Structures are given as structure tokens and as C-alpha cells.
Amino acid sequence: MGAVCALGTGIEAISAGLRAGHRGLHPSTNPALPYGPQVFGRVDADNTALGSLLEGIVQTLPRSRTALLALLAAKEAVAGFTGLQDTAVISASTVGGMDLSETRYAAWAAGEASDLQDVHEHPVGSHTTHVARMLGSRALRTTISTACSSSANALAMGAELLLAGESDRVLAGGADALCRFTVEGFRALGAMDTAPVRPFSGDRAGMNLGEGAAYLILEREDDAARAGRTPLALLAGWCNSNDAHHQTATSPDGAGPYRAMAGALRMAGATANDVDHINAHGTGTDNNDGTELAAMERLFPVMPPFTSTKGSTGHTLGAAGALEAVIAIICMREGIIPASPNPIVPMAGHRSGPVTTTLRRPVRNVLSSSFGFGGNDTALYLTSPRP
Amino acid sequence: MIVRATSRSGITDGAITFNMPAGADRRMARIQRAACAAAYGAMSKAGITRVDGIFSATTLGCLEDTERFLAEMGAQQGSLLSPLPFMRSTHNTMAGQLALLLKAQGPNLTFSQELFGLHAAVIHARLHLREHPGDAVLAFAADEHTPLLSWIAGQLGSEAIPGEDAEAFVLRATGENGIARIERILLGEAKAGAAWWTDLCGSIPGSIDHTIVVNDLPGGGGAPRTLDLDEAPMDGPMGTRTARVLAWVLGRMQEGAINGRVLLADRGTDQQGGILVAPC
Structure with a gap:
């Protein structure tokens, strides 16, 4: 597996950040954003620096930051693997090359044909092509775009x-770069906190956007065993269910999130008692955290320790599901449950709150949730490899 | 996997009427209305009122709202924008809207990869039907057109066929009353020159009775554009053209005008793909 996010570039850096309880969220006064400070989970390297990490590995360096982040994470994920020509590539993104298109749009709309070649990086699947080419994959490739569950x-x-x-x-896996389009969009929805995010806190005031990419190599368990590879984890259950309630908001009782979480456990043959840890979606918005916690409290009579690592990475949108799967595996490997941002105010009407100090204990089974626009709710159930 | 019904809806500025809850289309963009109309049409023809999964495809997504939001970002430096175009700019807006209208709580996925979103959507539909053989699912493709897209295509000297389209299919694992069987969906890296055609056809056992090249690279190579079904509708945006031609082939099969196995082939700059259909 490989990942890049505000906590660091590469699995080791992200692991160290989680162990130390680092937060990758920092106020930014980016002059490209025409308003006051916002808090972002930015990957601490400009496009030139990201590109230099890919020198000699890709033939054509993309100009879109989404694709640069994707290539970096994918490069780490496939290290040590050979014969990747038959490896299918299933990637995900919400905005693709919008980081580039949004800087060109005004000129193009005014009929100025400058930097027009950049339009080829606009489609949401453009980064997938770059990743597949880096692998030398000749197999199926596609891009899923279902907002924050992509x-x-x-x-x-x-x-x-x-x-x-x-x-x-x-x-x-998936990738999304910070761009003004999504910042303005979530700001227009009143979903952005100008202070560091406080998921599952009674006084939460919205999300902090982040950026990143994460990829995992998936194989059948018996194939990996035959090849002498010890898996990092098993993807034991998954479920995508639609909330069918509202285009951007979740139903008050979290019916869709409940079905996704319950479905992932059912597929794995697991019960609520088996879950050691939940990596919640936990964006920090009023709607998400209230409905998500309602669904969790309905599913779990005894609540397992849960956290929102978006307090460390920011909300990485289309990359979040894969990034949080990677973080779940790091938690298993390190035997930690990372702390959600602290302090928090208990949420009225709820009996549970997130983990606010990092716990050190064996973690075998993790439920990871990702919910998106269009009522798109997905849960993954990851377990430690069988001994 | 069989196709139970297909339906098309062009995108126009006029109202598209279809049997959905009153007032539900007030906040819908044109591409959403078209996708919903096509989906409702296919479901109506299939005689069903609910679906167990929605698998959608789009090449460029909701361009009109994306552009509107970009324009507002430029015009209103710093002030708060209307969130509606942003909410409707995500690629899964159409599939999400349909889930909302149909109260469809099953899987809901949207694919986008050059010309090949439809192929991936149908592959995922098949994966779902393999696990849930009693289910009925929707697959659809939708793309819209804007003046900026025309201008960019013109500047780049690429094919710019104005047109907008949504095309929907009701799919089941097996069953009575199918129009046709989808035997195979091929998807892989594009091969140069004539190799693509031998590569695509070589992976299909048995005879292929008709072939249609729906999209190919400029200059093409290795296969005639249309072998013997030259009346197939080749207009419409590149992203939904394969869906449109597929629906046309299925319609001709239903009329008995086409018998035998038909391969719809596409080659883009990145990938090549095929959909092999045969009468039930």
C-alpha cells in the first residue's frame, strides 16, 4: 500500500505522524483564495517538488496535482511487485484535474486558446491513465466518481x-488535490470550519478540506499465500447502500450509513462485538456527524473506540476511503487507535464520543466508513491477516 | 446477463415529461432530467417500478453546472456563492438523483474513463447480478454539451459532434422477455494500428456475425468503420454514442432485423473495448 496526505509522504511518515498524534491541519492564507484564513490538510510540497519525486519513473509528468499525488501513492503501493501488465487499475476521484482547469477556465471562456493541452488532464479519469501507464498495465482500468465515498x-x-x-x-485507491472549486463549494454549503475541525463535538462547525492519494494492491488470499506474500490485511466485508434521502445531506437517523456498516459486517460474517475500532467518516459537519453517530449507536450496543482521522488529514474527498483503509491497516500494524481532535463537547442526545487520547492496544478488526453526495454510503470491514 | 429494456432521452431545453413525482424536477439540471427520463422509460418498458442497483457512466459529467460554478467563482471574488451548481457538479449527480426518486437503496456507482464508463458500469452490473441473480438493475450513460466544449474541441481539431444524450438499460441475470444477452464486455489498453482489431476479435470464441466500430482514433486502422450495419446512429456525443448504438442494435434485434452476435467496438487514445450482444 502507498499513501500521501497532510501527515506525510509515504506509509512510514504517516505511521509516525499517527503514533505521535500529529495534526496535518494548518491555517493557510493562500492568495489564490480570495478570502480570509482557512484550515487545510495540505501535502507539504509544491507540484515541482512532487514531480521531482517521480523523476525517471514516469515518462510524461502530469501537470495536475491530483495525478501527481496519485502517482506518488501508487508508486509506493506497487514497490516490490513485478509483472504488473495484468493488474487492473480501479481509481477514484471527485474533481480530477480541476486544480488545473480552474486556473485556465477564465481564459478559455474568453476565447483565449492558452495552455489548451491542459484540458486533457481535466477528466476525472485522467490520473488513472497516468497510474496505469506507470505500472505498464494493459488490463481493465476505470475511475469511480461517487463523491466522498469514491x-x-x-x-x-x-x-x-x-x-x-x-x-x-x-x-x-483514489486521489484528490485541494482546489479552489471544492473549497468554494463546501464554503457555499456552509460546511467549512475556519478553525481546526472538531468531529463528533457538540460545538463542531464544519470540515477542513485536505488532499492526498492512497492505493492498495488487492489479491485473493490463496494467490498471495501461493506467492509467499503475507497480506497486510484482509478486506473481509464491504457494502455500498444509497440513503435515498437528499442530494447532499444524510437522513436524520442515518439509514444509509447504517445499512452500509451493517452490510459490511454481515458480508464478513462478523457481529458488532467483533469490531475493535471504527474509523468514522466524521467530517465535522453538523449533518454528517449527527446522523453517523445515530447510525453507529443503533448498530453498536457497546460502542467500540471510534475516531475521525480527518482531524489529522483533513477531508481528502475522493481519496478518503482508500486513505482511511490504509490508516486502518496502520492501526492494526502499530496497535494504536489514533485520537480524534480534543477537546470536544459531548453531543446532545448521544451516549458516545470519539477517542480523544491515542490508545495503544491490539487492533484486529476495523470498520471504516465513507459517505458522499448523492446519498452514497460505503463501509469497509478490514481484519488482520490470519496468523 | 440479459437486457430487458432500453430507453433514450435527448437533452433539450424543453420539459421532458416522465412519470415521476410531481415537482421533483424543479431543481434538476438538464442532464439529470434526461438521465431520469431515460431510466424511467426503460423501467416502464421493462414493467418494473423499482431497481436493486444503479450503475452509471459519463465522460465529462455535469458540464453545465461545473462551468456555471467556475464562472461564479471568477465573478464573485470572495463572496459566498450559490451552492446549487456545486451540488450538481459531481459526476454521480444523475445516479444519486435517480436513487432519490426511486428510493433505490442498493449499490449506486458512477464510472468515468474516456469512452469506457459504460463498459465499466455494465461490468459492475454483472458483478452485482452474479451475487444477486434475482435483482433488476439500471445501467445508463449520460453526457451533455456546452458551447465551451465545442470551442475547445474545435481548437484542438478533434471530433466535435454536438449532441446530448442519455441512454438507459434495465439488466437482469437471466429470465423471460429479454431483448438480448450481453455475452462479453472487453476492456483493455488500446493497441496501435490494426493490432487492436485482431486483439479485440481474437479474444472472442465463435463467430461474430456483425461488427460496428462506434468510435476509433482519427485515421482508424485495422477495421472498417462499419462492416455491414451502416445505418447505425453515429451522431451524439462520443461518451454516450456506444450506449446509443447498443440501444439501436437491441431495438433491431427485437424487431428481428438483426440476428446473430454483434460486436460493438471502441478505441480511444487510452483504452479499447467491446460489447458483444446476441439475441436471447
């Missing part, structure tokens, strides 16, 4: 292709 769905599709015998190895 890359959780990419992992699920990868697993389904393996189960059906349609692929023998899949690289699955």
Missing part, C-alpha cells in the same frame, strides 16, 4: 473483480 467503492469493486475471477490482481 475510493472506498474502488476498493470494493476491486475485491468483487477478484472474487468473480475477472482479475487476479487489482491496484485500487
